[in-house]
Amino acid sequence: MARFFMAGTNILGGMAILKGRDAEHVHVLRLRPGEDVIICDGQGTDYKCRLVKAEKEQVEAQVLEIVKCPAEPSVKVSVLCGLPKGDRTDYIIQKSVEAGAEEILFFQSARCVAKPDKPEKKLERWQRIAEEAAKQSGRGIIPQVSWAGDLAGALDAAVQKDLALFMYETGEREALNRVLEENRNIATAAIITGPEGGFEPFEADLARIAGLHVCSMGDRILRCETAPVVALTALMYATGNLS
Amino acid sequence: MARFFMAGTNILGGMAILKGRDAEHVHVLRLRPGEDVIICDGQGTDYKCRLVKAEKEQVEAQVLEIVKCPAEPSVKVSVLCGLPKGDRTDYIIQKSVEAGAEEILFFQSARCVAKPDKPEKKLERWQRIAEEAAKQSGRGIIPQVSWAGDLAGALDAAVQKDLALFMYETGEREALNRVLEENRNIATAAIITGPEGGFEPFEADLARIAGLHVCSMGDRILRCETAPVVALTALMYATGNLS
Numbered sequence: 001m002a003r004f005f006m007a008g009t010n011i012l013g014g015m016a017i018l019k020g021r022d023a024e025h026v027h028v029l030r031l032r033p034g035e036d037v038i039i040c041d042g043q044g045t046d047y048k049c050r051l052v053k054a055e056k057e058q059v060e061a062q063v064l065e066i067v068k069c070p071a072e073p074s075v076k077v078s079v080l081c082g083l084p085k086g087d088r089t090d091y092i093i094q095k096s097v098e099a100g101a102e103e104i105l106f107f108q109s110a111r112c113v114a115k116p117d118k119p120e121k122k123l124e125r126w127q128r129i130a131e132e133a134a135k136q137s138g139r140g141i142i143p144q145v146s147w148a149g150d151l152a153g154a155l156d157a158a159v160q161k162d163l164a165l166f167m168y169e170t171g172e173r174e175a176l177n178r179v180l181e182e183n184r185n186i187a188t189a190a191i192i193t194g195p196e197g198g199f200e201p202f203e204a205d206l207a208r209i210a211g212l213h214v215c216s217m218g219d220r221i222l223r224c225e226t227a228p229v230v231a232l233t234a235l236m237y238a239t240g241n242l243s
Numbered sequence: 244m245a246r247f248f249m250a251g252t253n254i255l256g257g258m259a260i261l262k263g264r265d266a267e268h269v270h271v272l273r274l275r276p277g278e279d280v281i282i283c284d285g286q287g288t289d290y291k292c293r294l295v296k297a298e299k300e301q302v303e304a305q306v307l308e309i310v311k312c313p314a315e316p317s318v319k320v321s322v323l324c325g326l327p328k329g330d331r332t333d334y335i336i337q338k339s340v341e342a343g344a345e346e347i348l349f350f351q352s353a354r355c356v357a358k359p360d361k362p363e364k365k366l367e368r369w370q371r372i373a374e375e376a377a378k379q380s381g382r383g384i385i386p387q388v389s390w391a392g393d394l395a396g397a398l399d400a401a402v403q404k405d406l407a408l409f410m411y412e413t414g415e416r417e418a419l420n421r422v423l424e425e426n427r428n429i430a431t432a433a434i435i436t437g438p439e440g441g442f443e444p445f446e447a448d449l450a451r452i453a454g455l456h457v458c459s460m461g462d463r464i465l466r467c468e469t470a471p472v473v474a475l476t477a478l479m480y481a482t483g484n485l486s
Contacts, residue, residue, distance in 0.1 A: 070462035098469050100461075137463045175486030218343075218485050219313040220380045226341050229469075233476040234485055242461050242477055243418030 069140025082195030111197035312383025325438030
């Protein structure tokens, strides 16, 4: 069923009004009065609605039922990635949203090849990718995409969570499954992954000193855009959010 | 370390000879005599070698050590996907190889939008994608990419395995984590996922009748190119192959 996000405050008296891009989207989908859509407040609540008016400028829908969005996982996971090159960011955002991330943050680290002066400028586009992915995957929120600055900023953000994981390819590491099995009842988590070239040893040391679990995901080397979704999927699986 | 695949029979008397594309690749990477590479026989054995000659046409390397490739998982997993549109096939191949698949097969099902007359023609290109991904991720084999024909062919292939999973989005399903936890000691497995529009109910019925586990991966709707890597990652995690 087609899915739209709008502020819950715009749903009044049992009626929801869609305008602008959303109204156009209804038009593109050729949805007609009598057909049903889901309007989500972006806070985890779904309003199942029936269209009563579907014009290009404005769409009106009657609320039939209000339910908790079933797609939201029990763990709020922040995915923090060393900024990769090109459209790998888009891929990370899209797949992390599908896999259940609460938010996605990028940061600059020692081996980043991509060094945009103003990554903040890209945030608007990144956020649109997150919104599209949230609609498609039936999420109850639109995960926020942010810029975390440098690795220190990412570590600071990560250690606020119940469980903070730093994925690293070599050296002394904990096995991911062991760490996850010992931390099944968490409410929040952070996953940090590196850019194309991975992390420098001193960066892994910083993570360890900051109190993160420096983790291995086995002997297969994952691309920088694959590692976040694999780690996130493992976490979702381990916490019972993949069934 | 740079990685190359060649038949083990070409490694004779403690020397390995690389020619053609592989020799060119050594040249492109600017590797010089004295530097080390890994030459894998594609059967799970790695030959750690030192270059003794590195010319554009021919590269010679001395075998230093022979080890079992550590990247091969304990479970051989066949990933079978309803043929998607465009370059989603490439994505599925690349990510499935990274995530540890033994082979990738595509098939035609009821809701396939892509209906190439001769998918066999694409196999050569698909196989190259698998080889590149195998090199990058440090695999000990080059996973085979094949065409399984129709859903009946895919089901036939799947039921040969110790565990056969059919990922389905609606209706009566088993929870993936439950099925995986009850089948930790498997040697082979198959994962079937659908094309863009998913499967028809009758297709899920066919899978159930054939004896596959019709499984849910939760309430987030995964894109057709995301579902295989998420299911494969869950299986790798559950069988201890992600640590």
